[in-house]
Amino acid sequence: MAEPAAKPAEAKTNTQISGGHLVAKALKAEGVDCIFTLCGGHIIDIYDGCLDEGIKIIDVRHEQVAAHAADGWARVTGKPGCAVVTAGPGTTDAVTGVANAFRAESPFLLIGGQAALSQHKMGGLQDLPHVDIMQPITKFAATVPSTERIADFVSMAFRECLNGAPGPSFLEIPRDVLDAKVDITKARIPAAGKYRASPKLMADPRDVERLADLVVKSERPAILLGGQVWTCRATDAAREFLRKLNVPAFMNGAGRGTLPPGDPHHFSKTRAYAFGKADLIIIVGTPFDFRMGYGKRLTDKATVVQIDLDYRTVGKNRDIDLGLVGDCGVILSAVTAAASGRADNGAKRRDSWIQELVGAEKAAQDKLMGQFKSDASPINPYRVAWELNELLTENTMYIGDGGDVVTITAQAVQPRAAGRWMDPGPLGTLGVGVPFALATKQARPDLDVLCYFGDGAFAMTGWDFETAVRFKLPFLGVVGNNSAMNQIRFGQIQKYGPQRGDIGNKLGDVPFGEFAKMLGGHGEDVREAKDIKPALRRAQEAVKSGKPALVNIWVDPNVYAPGTQNQTMYK
Numbered sequence: 001m002a003e004p005a006a007k008p009a010e011a012k013t014n015t016q017i018s019g020g021h022l023v024a025k026a027l028k029a030e031g032v033d034c035i036f037t038l039c040g041g042h043i044i045d046i047y048d049g050c051l052d053e054g055i056k057i058i059d060v061r062h063e064q065v066a067a068h069a070a071d072g073w074a075r076v077t078g079k080p081g082c083a084v085v086t087a088g089p090g091t092t093d094a095v096t097g098v099a100n101a102f103r104a105e106s107p108f109l110l111i112g113g114q115a116a117l118s119q120h121k122m123g124g125l126q127d128l129p130h131v132d133i134m135q136p137i138t139k140f141a142a143t144v145p146s147t148e149r150i151a152d153f154v155s156m157a158f159r160e161c162l163n164g165a166p167g168p169s170f171l172e173i174p175r176d177v178l179d180a181k182v183d184i185t186k187a188r189i190p191a192a193g194k195y196r197a198s199p200k201l202m203a204d205p206r207d208v209e210r211l212a213d214l215v216v217k218s219e220r221p222a223i224l225l226g227g228q229v230w231t232c233r234a235t236d237a238a239r240e241f242l243r244k245l246n247v248p249a250f251m252n253g254a255g256r257g258t259l260p261p262g263d264p265h266h267f268s269k270t271r272a273y274a275f276g277k278a279d280l281i282i283i284v285g286t287p288f289d290f291r292m293g294y295g296k297r298l299t300d301k302a303t304v305v306q307i308d309l310d311y312r313t314v315g316k317n318r319d320i321d322l323g324l325v326g327d328c329g330v331i332l333s334a335v336t337a338a339a340s341g342r343a344d345n346g347a348k349r350r351d352s353w354i355q356e357l358v359g360a361e362k363a364a365q366d367k368l369m370g371q372f373k374s375d376a377s378p379i380n381p382y383r384v385a386w387e388l389n390e391l392l393t394e395n396t397m398y399i400g401d402g403g404d405v406v407t408i409t410a411q412a413v414q415p416r417a418a419g420r421w422m423d424p425g426p427l428g429t430l431g432v433g434v435p436f437a438l439a440t441k442q443a444r445p446d447l448d449v450l451c452y453f454g455d456g457a458f459a460m461t462g463w464d465f466e467t468a469v470r471f472k473l474p475f476l477g478v479v480g481n482n483s484a485m486n487q488i489r490f491g492q493i494q495k496y497g498p499q500r501g502d503i504g505n506k507l508g509d510v511p512f513g514e515f516a517k518m519l520g521g522h523g524e525d526v527r528e529a530k531d532i533k534p535a536l537r538r539a540q541e542a543v544k545s546g547k548p549a550l551v552n553i554w555v556d557p558n559v560y561a562p563g564t565q566n567q568t569m570y571k
Contacts, residue, residue, distance in 0.1 A: 015185060019147045019178035020045025022187055023111065024053040026154035029192040032082045034058060034073065034442055036066040036435075038093075040086020042113025042126070042175045058442060058471055063090050065435040065464045067097020070108035071168070072432070072439030075254065075422055076397075078233055080107040080161045081439070087113035088126025091172070092133070096429060099137045101168045104425030105231060105309075107161035109154070109169050110134075114143065116176035134170040139163060141170040147180045148187045155190040162199050165310035166231060200232075203307070203324035203331050210322055211282075211305055211331075212338035215245055216346045218280040218303075220353045224271070227253035227425070228285025228309055234329025235418040238284075241332045244340050246347035248274060248357050252286060253425065257415030260394075268414065269364035270357055278302045284328050285309070288317040289426055290569055307331055371559075372412060375529045378556040381405045381480055385412035387532045388452055388478065391540075392416050397440050397447045399423070401433025402454025403487030405480030407561040409452055428569075431460030433477070438464065441473035448543075449475035456485045456507060462515070468548040469520040476543050477550040478536070479512045482557035490560045491567055516550035525552045 017025075023046045027035070034056040037043070050057055060066050066083040073081030085094050091112035098110055115124025134141040140160035144153045150173065157169035202208075215221060229238050231254065238258050242249050242265040250271045251258050259266035267274065275281055281298055282305045288295035295318025298304055305322045306314050314323035324331050339345045371382035385408050392398065394416040400406040400423045415421045422440075424432045433451045440449050453462075458479050468475060485505040493501030516523030522542035524535045532553060539549035563569060 015183050016181040017184045017187065018045055018049070018181045019150050019173065020047070021049035021052060022147065022150040022189065023154060023173070023178070024049030024055060025189050026151035027055060027082055028053045029151075029190060030155070030158050031079055031192065035082045035084050036060060036069040036073075036439070037084040038063050038066055038086070038090060040090050040113055040126075042087045042115075043084055043111070043178070045178050046084055046111070056442070058438065058467070060435070060438070060467050061463050062461065063093035064096050064431065065438075065461050065467075067094040067108075067110060068100065068432045068435035068461070069439040070110070071097060071101040071104070071106045072422065072436035073443055074101070074106045074108050074166075075436075076419070076440050076443045080109060080158055080166075082109045082111065084111045085113070086126065087115060087130070087172070088128050090126070091128065091130045095133065095137070097435075098134065098168050098170065100424055100427045100429040100432065102137045103427040105165045105167055105227065106425075107166035107168065109157050109161065109171065112170065112172045113178075114172040114174045117174045118176055130172045131170070137168070138170045139167040142172075144171055144173045144177055147177050147182045150177070151187055151189040159196060162196070165228070165308070165313070199327065200330050201326040202334065203326040205334075207322060207324050208331065208334045209338055211324065212335050214280055214303055214305065214322070215247070215335065216339050216342060216344070218346060219349060220278045221247045221280040221282065221350070222274040222278040223247050223249050223282040223284060224286060225249055225251045225255040225258050225284050226286025227255055228328050229258055230254040230419050231285070232309070232327050232329045234327070234332060237329035237333040237336070241336045244336055244347065245345060246350045246354065248354055250274070252291065253423065254419070254421060255285065256421040257418045260416050261414040264354065267357055267361055269411070270360045272297070273360050274357055275299060275302070280305070282307065284332070287313045291426065293568070293571060294318065368411060376556065377528060379527070379529050379532070379553060381408050381482070381555040381559050382412070383529050384478070384480055384532065384553055384555060385409040387536065388450065389413045390533075391450060391536060393448065394420075395446070395448050396420060397422065397444070397449045399433050399436045399440070399449065399451040401436070401451060402430065402457040402480065403485060404490070404561050404564050405454045405482065405486070405555060406452055406457075407487070407563055430454070430457040433457060434461045434464045434468070437475040437477070438468055438471070438473050441468070441475055442471070451475055451477045453477060453479045454486070455479050455481040455483060455510065455512065458512060459507075459510070462512070465516060465521060465548060465550065466519040472546055474543045474546050474548045476536070476539050477516075477548065479550065479552045480555045481510070481512065481552050482555050483507045483509050484557050486557060486560065487564050489557075490564050512550055512552040516548070520547075522547045522549035523552070525554070527554050
């Protein structure tokens with residue numbers, strides 16, 4: 001009797017997955033669709049995983065650029081960005097970008113390579129104590145201990161990015177952990193949107209009522225809207241508060257643009273005047289740091305209220321009368337509702353206060369017009385600031401990267417919409433401009449990007465202008481070129497005299513327009529004020545055709561911003 005035919009073997013399903021592919025799946029679950037990176041042998045399996053998950057890989061020329069770009073991505077999109085760098089110098093090169101995001105409260109995940117766990121303490125290639133280095137400048141820093149835990153650690157790091165005031169996280173993944181394969185059923189991959197609570201937290205309702213009472217009774221209130229207004233995407237809530245309760249507003253950092261220029265509650269040049277006469281000052285989403293004179297610039301005669309995402313910030317450096325911790329949009333909406341329900345919310349009484357500030361604002365603007373319209377040669381940097389402001393539309397993202405020349409533009413440049421202003425933030429890092437521009441054009445190709453550099457700042461990361469060319473991410477760059485680190489130069493001259501004042505801060509005369517052309521972009525150099533506008537228009541046309549453009553404007557090295565002359569950053 002014949003033996004029955006053997007059944008064909010069932011095909012085995014391959015359920016093995018590598019660490020790099022787990023990273024990519026976890027990033028995809030977080031909504032990350034682009035990483036910024038500089039290659040290294042420790043991290044290449046992440047690239048392989050990103051290709052499978054449809055995550056774009058933008059490779060740059062310096063790891064600092066990758067970190068700044070991930071920071072910029074977060075600022076533009078409201079979602080954490082991601083940078084991936086190799087071990088050792090790859091990770092240490094990214095430290096400045098991480099530190100800048102930490103001070104600016106910008107969330108992104110930096111993933112760094114590491115020597116294999118099997119080579120721990122053996123002196124592996126590029127082995128450094130990365131986690132120890134990163135802990136003081138991140139909200140979370142850890143080593144991934146096993147391949148099965150990779151996705152779990154990625155989700156953990158992203159959660160910490162958004163805990164309270166946002167900030168960066170860091171993960172190092174040893175090479176053998178990243179390259180190993182495990183059964184996918186043993187690896188927890190958190191599902192998108194199913195493991196995180198809303199960060200839209202509310203302050204104590206009793207404090208909301210107290211603030212509503214203060215606003216209703218105030219005759220001369222003033223409010224400063226800081227970067228957290230944009231972080232919390234609280235533009236609509238802020239506008240409703242200002243308009244319904246008739247409160248004049250000043251803006252700094254990413255809060256600029258919350259109100260467009262010309263809005264009856266928008267003020268920019270009379271903050272010291274208003275804060276000196278106000279009976280109620282509300283500080284929203286900005287700390288009492290050097291930008292606020294550590295709180296000393298606020299009159300003791302006013303009632304001072306502070307709203308912030310971070311409990312540790314409230315009341316730091318200066319006593320306050322009331323502090324509220326939570327999402328500023330949620331809080332402002334609640335205060336508006338509490339105050340608006342009253343028969344007399346005080347809005348009408350504040351008309352005269354608003355008109356007083358309108359008059360003071362006009363006088364301050366008129367005082368500057370001579371410099372804004374100057375035809376002087378060398379070119380007055382105030383004239384450049386005026387011309388840049390004339391270019392702006394609601395669709396323009398303005399990025400400032402530099403010291404003194406960029407500080408001057410803050411007196412002229414007024415974003416036409418919320419979320420249209422980017423600067424380094426309180427760390428004062430130079431070199432953010434090109435990476436911020438790359439991130440903005442990748443995340444929001446519909447936006448026009450105008451980036452204004454000091455010549456010293458552009459030189460720090462300017463080689464990644466070529467990255468913009470290579471990835472077809474066109475933006476308009478303008479260099480205010482005074483061949484010096486002028487913000488430092490002024491104080492040095494004042495302290496040591498002109499003979500020693502130029503030591504360590506003078507730079508060579510670099511024609512950056514030629515540099516841009518060398519890298520495949522559009523470039524021009526401008527020496528006369530009358531030529532600024534035509535050059536900018538030609539550059540705009542080049543950008544429309546798909547070419548990044550750089551207009552190098554030679555400016556007077558002996559014109560300084562008021563803050564530089566008063567050395568307010570040190571007071």
